[in-house]
Every structure is written in C-alpha cells, then in structure tokens.
Amino acid sequence: MAGAPASIPQQIFWLLILSMPVACVARTVVFEEVFREPREFCRRQCRDCQAFLLRKFFYLFTCEYCFSHYVAAGFVALTDFKLLLSDWRGYVISIFATVIVANTYLNLYARLRVDITQAKVETRRLETALEGQTATDDRKDV
Structure with a gap:
C-alpha cells in the first residue's frame, strides 16, 4: 500500500482481507x-514460571485474542497497511482494527463449527432412529 494514500473503500477492503490471514x-x-x-x-x-514477564510472554501463545495482536502487527508491518491516517498513527489504528475484525472472523468461525457439530449430532440421531425403525419393520415382515 505504499505510494498515494488509498481511498476509504480500498482501506476497508484491505482491512477485511488482511484480517483473514491474521485470524487463520x-x-x-x-x-x-x-x-x-x-x-x-x-x-x-x-x-509455573516464577518471573512475571516470562509468564506473560508465554501466555501470549495460549490466548487467541492476545496472540492476534502480534500477528496483526506483523501483517501490518509486512504489508505497510495504514488505516485512515498516512503517518505512524495509521499503523496503530490499522493494528487494532485488524485485531477486532480478525477476532470477529474467529468468533463467526467458532459459531459455525458449533452449528456444524450440532447438525452432525442431529443427523446421527435421525439415522439411528431410522435404522431402528427399519429393523422393526423388517421383523414385522417376517
């Protein structure tokens, strides 16, 4: 995104796209x-670590939300993405905006997984009921 400042629609497009690999x-x-x-x-x-800063450092790799801040900062630096402002403040805004969009994607993905799991359970339940009904019908025919 180097060069002339991007328009707001272009910046929003970059924000939505850049948040995908951050979430991933x-x-x-x-x-x-x-x-x-x-x-x-x-x-x-x-x-278990005694040192406060080390405990917090290692925690970053166990918390999806915390870790996404560092991933977002890396992707913003990699792509030179600035949001709204063309100076250093644009980087700060873009990091936090990317984090919130990425975490929205992650929450939607988690919800989708719950819905898919629930649908699989319901399908198995129906299949089991139909198999039981078929076995009962087969015994009646004999």
Missing part, C-alpha cells in the same frame, strides 16, 4: 494440533 494464523497456533507441543510447553511456563 492466530487460530492455527493457539488451537490446532500441529502446534500442540509448543502450546503445552507455553501453558506450563505461564503457569
């Missing part, structure tokens, strides 16, 4: 199996 990286590190061992190490450290 934050969720992957904090929840997915591929990072389980480092995450468990960080949980132990944030629980």
